[in-house]
Amino acid sequence: MTSSMNYSEKIPNNVDLHQDKRLQRALEEWLPNYLEWWTSMGPESFQRDDVYLRTAVSVDRDGWAHFDYVKMPDYRWGIFLTPRDTRRTIHFGDNIGQPVWEQVPGEHRNTLRRLIVTQGDTEPASVEQQRLLGQVCPSLYDLRNLFQVNVEEGRHLWAMVYLLHSYFGRDGREEAEALLARRSGNPDSPRILGAFNAPIDDWLSFFCFTTFTDRDGKYQLRALAESGFDPLARTAQFMLTEEAHHMFVGQTGVQRILKRTAELMKTGDVRAQGGMPIDIIQRYVNLWYSLSLDLFGSEDSSNAAMFFGASLKGRDHEEDMAEHTALDLFYDMKKYDAKGKLSVDKVPLRRAMNEVLRDAYVDDCEKVVRSWNKALEAEGCDERIRLPVREFHRAQGVYAEICFTPDGRFLTAAEWNDRRDSFLPSEADRSYIKSLMYAVTKPGEFAHWISPPSRGIENQPGDFNYVKFNPGSIHHRE
């Protein structure tokens, strides 16, 4: 143990790290590996620059959003849980009414570990996916937002690692190491979930990712925030406060692109003017939304039933539900045969918990799309963005292997192949979008295809210098 290490100073926390020998020991081994991972797999070529970042230094109203310039490797990744409510009882599933678990119940250890590892794996994965994106940032404002998302994904990894270190013994420490060893897109050691293995190398994809895929994360966290395993619930609750910013980045990012596109439509051909045509944006939406729907898992799932029954993973806003055991209740699940014939199956509600969570997610995504369409309307544009139906382009669950148009019409595989490029980004779309990517690093300037934000971070002025390039940085200018 490094006696000189001041944990509370270096690692802001509300978990009594200074007197938790077990956690100190685990972190002492893990921390150097984490920093090595961050410098090799985190944002490429910006590690020496000063970035205007939000840091959580406590869970108080004032403490969770502390803004200042910081070099990313010096970021104070902390460990925060929403404070414990000692009266909290388990409020769903088979253990309803019992006090929440402060320790991992032995019988659920492996299941909980799997849930935490799966959630934790997405956090570093997205940092890896986005590591080259900074080099083609459309503005310093956006660059800063990217890095904010990145460091917070890093902190969310810490949050999951805290749980593994504190509650899962040696297995947990090994899993924490493995979270740093897997690599997005590495064929030998890929990230666990498929959607986290493709690089994100253009900003339209990034904004779609933060809108749709991070929103899946939000709903997974909401379901875990209900957990009967209290440390997980409290960790997830605090993570949700940060996750909101990621979705803000995505939602306003797409919205700013749409605004710019609508403006360009008034003056001629969008593409000829270097903007992003609305049909391409729609195809990116179709892609990221459908990929994100897959992350919820199968519509009819024995795992989901077990998670709920064991009181490990609840529903979004479980307290608002009329009933909390979900026994003897059914969910009307749309199913299709190979020819697209629709039937409705009554699936026991516990088995349908993934779909219940997906329902909440779909509603939320529809709100996002409405706000985008308002922006188009405000610019006098008649075009609209539409969410595809949830059967569209699915690789997981009961709609996998069946082809549908975004508006829900059944297609044969041959028809799908013919029309695929009108639904999803084509190679041409991708290369066009990539052709628009170049770095804009002068304060107050923005790439041609995106509007400035309506206001700055922390109400900073439009030409605020969010990222100060230091000597030695490839972006440094004398």
Next chain:
Amino acid sequence: MANVISSFETHPDRYKHWSLTFDGDLARLEMNVDEDAGLAPGYELKLNSYDLGVDVELCDAVQRVRFEHPEVRTVIVRSGKERIFCAGANIFMLGLSNHAFKVNFCKYTNETRLSLEDASAHSGVKFLAACNGTASGGGYELALACDEILLVDDRSSAVSLPEVPLLGVLPGTGGLTRVTDKRKVRRDVADYFCTLAEGVRGKRAVDWRLVDASYKLSQFEEKVIVHARALADAQAPRTGTDALGVALTPLTVEVAADDSRTYRHVTLAVNHAARRAELTIRLPKTVGPTTPEAVRALGADYWPLAAFREFDDALLHLRVNLLSIGTIVLKTEGDLEVALGIDAVLEALKGDRFVSEVRHYVRRTLKRLDYTAKTLIALAGKGSAFAGTLLELAIAADRFFMLDDPDGGVKLATSSMNFGAYPMGNGLTRLQTRFLGSPQRIDECQARTGELLNTSEANALELVTFSPDELDWDDEVRVCLEERASLSPDGLTGMEANLRFAGPETMETKIFGRLTAWQNWIFQRPNAVGEFGALKTYGKPTAAKFQWERT
């Protein structure tokens, strides 16, 4: 739930169903079951049929012959009733018993039958089944456990295994196995015999090797003595100190309201809520006596015998009276050097008959542990003493945790006792069974006999499953125990019984692993225990109705 049986201890003075008398080197063990003295109401023990209480006395008798009457070279097992030797386990008792009890009852009776064979093999005590009447079912199985079987030829007395035709179940107390594996009856003959409800009499029984000899009623008693003498004379006579018995005195135990049991050297701490019990053996402060005379002077108080008698008693209560306790946490307390010192005495004095009997007793108790259908988790924390004989507990366990103590204070050791003194039912030592895939480890362990090995050394020798350090220990152990407690008890019983007995089969492992496993399956099937099952309709006017699918 009230205890099924309040004590597994008894004494010939208190036997209700047997009498044990001695005539020089011959002992006479006569079964005369008191019909009205069954353990539970609802059945009468007619025709020398038995329940657990009858078998507890039989088990006691065999132990006492070995310890208290070393002069005995042959035990004549016979009936005190006319025309019937023994009718086997009481069917009405089985019909009234739940599944768990039936399984534990059969396991105990099997262990008792094996204890007869064990005395024969290791202590020069031969058993002669003098079937002065019909031996059917479990009665014939008892005879099969003896070295020789004599059957009276009175034109009506027979030996039989009528379980399949009459009850739709198996002769599950070793019957099928011993007919083919011990008496080597031809399999087609055995097949016929086992479906012949009335059994086989006289000369045919001899011809088919079901019995060794058959004699007319008028000659029978005389011939019994002739055979008994011949068996006895083939055994070395006990002379000098070897002829001196040691009394098996009553155990001292305090039983708490929660069923916890505190013996002098053993504690069984029951945690009903967690469905587990901690079973701890405490070593004495010093090695104790080192000469045969001094050891014998202590008698039943000699630590290895006293501790393992207590341990055995605790195991029996766990099995029969504490059915919901699913996990046994095995612990040891004391000084490793004392444990090694005691083992050194056990090894040095193994030529002494009493010490030899103690070693055999420990061996049988360890086998009882192997056959116990509960998860065994051994914990070596500070102050533990898993050395030699006590190390067998850790190796018998399904998992063994050893604290990784930075001060190196937690240690274990092997002794000569780990390399042959205590073979399992499969004929191998526990280390041989453990290291089937890496036999060189046995030599490595043996090379370090007597050394106190710290956790990393024990790990290197693959003696340990997990070795958490102090920071992790409590949580790792807790989670392991909680997780175990959440798993299906049936799944665990089956899994453990399979994983514990790697390696070769013996008659013994076949009895526990094949015969009783099938029996326990049949005991659950509608064809045995359904409304119209054969076990349920036995003795009633209605015949059994079977479901005909073969599985």
